[in-house]
């Protein structure tokens with residue numbers, strides 16, 4: 001499969017594993033054969049080897065096989081209600097969220113919410129946040145006082161692939177980087 005096509009197949013996988021209603025089980029897993037067949041509906045020459053390649057080379061480590069190797073799931077990013085077994089973690093004092101400037105008014109009114117996803121996605125470095133924000137327009141990085149939030153009882157998780165997650169961030173814990 002050409003790299004372009006593999007990239008498109010990988011987008012379909014991200015969609016199926018994170019957003020397709022009733023595609024995975026309650027823990028976000030699906031049998032590999034089911035996933036491959038679904039991808040083949042659009043890309044008939046898709047194979048298990050290509051799936052292995054996507055999982056192995058994905059730059060964000062988005063996917064994991066289960067311990068038997070028979071099922072696969074996305075580590076984070078879901079909009080469908082799944083429980084991937086996230087374990088509560090002590091966050092660093094500060095985390096970052098990248099967004100687009102056009103969302104700022106709303107964000108400083110309502111705070112950060114997951115929108116279509118189950119959690120707000122945060123990173124420990126600003127570089128990642130800038131990249132995430134640029135997906136939506138002119139990027140801006142927001143500083144999140146995660147340590148303060150934790151002290152106040154808010155819960156943080158870190159996904160298998162290192163993304164920090166929390167349900168919502170109230171305005172008082174947010175500031176815009178200059």
Ligand code: HQG
Nearest residue numbers: 077098099100103106107110111112113115117121132136
């Ligand atoms: C914004 C990618 C208005 C929020 C990335 C964001 C990430 C608000 C957008 C992962 C708001 C949602 C997630 C409010 C939040 N008013 N806008 N109150 N609260 N927003 O794509 O964080 O490549 O669902 O700032 O790397 O951009 O898919 O979330 O701009 O880790 O693996 O609403 O997706 O990872 O956008 O990105 P998204 P995100 P993958």
